[in-house]
Amino acid sequence: MDKKVCNIVFGGIGGQGILKASEICGWAALYDGRHVRKSEVHGMAQRGGSVESHLRFGKEVYSPLVEVGKADYLLCFHEEEHPRLKPFLKEGGVDLIGYLSRVREMIENPKAINTAMVGVLASYLSIGQAAWMKALETVFPAKILELNKTIFLQARALRDAV
């Protein structure tokens, strides 16, 4: 297994489902047998303020926070928050902001943007298919599970479509 720790920063504003997005990835990494740490913000910050969640997984992880300039991936859900979050990205890190408008076109319900962006991210990560599916099953109630699986798979195919 990859010994390196993978660092991902999720960000946007309250109500965009950012914590749900990092939650899906966290479970997927867990089901894939990694050690996972994730940070999030609750309370005051969720009243429409900036929301940020960091996810780190690998063989051994200590800090729940990603250092500035160390993120392998940046998933920003809101253009206005992007300048603030950009410094987290390391040199050569992958910024998924370019997918935001395409993902918006792809989905009907703007609430599903988190699942879609996670789908895009999945196309870059070495986490197995089974782990992702199990993660979606863990995070979403049965009622909306199939819909989210479909969106996830559709979005994951976006990268190849470039």
Next chain:
Amino acid sequence: MAKKSTKKAFLSGNEALAYGAWEAGLKVACAYPGTPSTEILENLSQFREIDTQWSVNEKVAYEVAFAASVGGVRSLFACKHVGLNVAMDPLMTSCYTGVNAGFVVVVCDDPGMHSSQNEQDTRWVGIYAKMPVLEPASPAEAKSFVAEAFRISERFDTPVILRMTTRISHSKEDVALGERTEIPAKPLEIDIRKYVMVPGNARIRHEIVEKRLTKLKTFSEKTRLNTVEAGSKSLGFIASSVAYSYVKEKYPQASYLKLGFTYPFCDEKIRAFAKSVRQCVVVEELDPFLEEHIKTLGIKCKAKHPSFRLGELLPDFMEAIVEGRARKVKPMKNRPPRMCSGCPHWTTFSILKKMGFFVAGDIGCYTLGALPPTSALHSCVCMGAGVTFNEGLRRAHPEGKIVGVIGDSTFVHSGITGLVNAAYNKARGVIFILDNRTTAMTGGQNHPATGLTIRDEPTKELDLKKLCEACGADYVDQIDPTGNLKEYEQLVADRIAADALSVIISRHPCKLIKRNM
């Protein structure tokens, strides 16, 4: 890859702590909500074996939970750091009586004030109250430490403080799950000398407390909660809580004395560790709690520049801390929180703003009324002060244009006594209870005036109108702020014009309430 047999879950520190407490046979748990501690009780309430409640406030929560321990079952109290201030009265003397079954006091500090009005460091309470303090450094440790805390509580006959911080409570980790151990209730025994704290008995108990501290000190030297991780001899760190995780990540080769049982201090362990490395650095968040003590031992060590006593630590700061540099203050560019659009609190603030009153505020979503461009809330210190500040400010300016606002949950928490005080001491003015039928700021918890328990079961509903009348308010009106605006404005104008003590209950449910109405 091969599946391990242990069941694992991706849990936050608060979820893990709840799970660990359930495994440890916890029977009774009480709290009043408060970020970052709220999810502890929310998660505990999912376990049918545990009697859980939202208490009216932290003092009540502490007393009910503590009494359950005296009654003979393992119990737990949880709060945010400022919540502990409200519970300090029972806390200070519970240390004298000691416990019967294990009693754990979980306190979640909020370095960086993500959702708080100050950043007090709870570890000092250990010294002040003479109680042991445990500090987990990760969600997995929150789970294992709570079980350890119950054992320590029973072994040493003392309440135990389990100190969390936002980054432990609200970070997640893969955690191994176990089974619950049922522990039968101990008999309720009468022991007047232990549980009746009149001076004669308390003097004897104080002696026991001091002896207990000595025993806890010996324990601190031996427990594996304080461990040495041997590494390079040139650099060693003494660290606790999430700060340990940050520095360990940055300097994986260094030696560590990781403190999980922070107080009473393990002086000999600290001394030996400091001697074993060429350079010793203390890394801790907020106050110089470890640093000052270690320095009084005459041990040479480095510690963070005083500028790092403000705000939370970040992994990015570790080099600066080791090198003794000051914190570089970066301007906050975060988008500030605001009241939701369509929030029923808006109407009240727009009326008050128009009238140009000094608005004595309180804590809740409505505190956001202080932010520009509304800027219509002018004080916020602690829960309950919306009512008492109206009175105090009026004592300074009897003819002042002053009103008070307070949320429904906050009114029940600590506004009632202020209203009784105002009536009794002939104060005037208008108190607005912004009743959105929930505790919105912390995510929508029930409270007595919602008529629902922590498990959403119907219960006796506190009637705010009758209550305010009984407290001695001259006028108590209830109005829907989203209804007729003219009518609301007229009511406010009338009550302000009256030389009386009035309460206006502005009632409209928060749209974030999740349950089926």
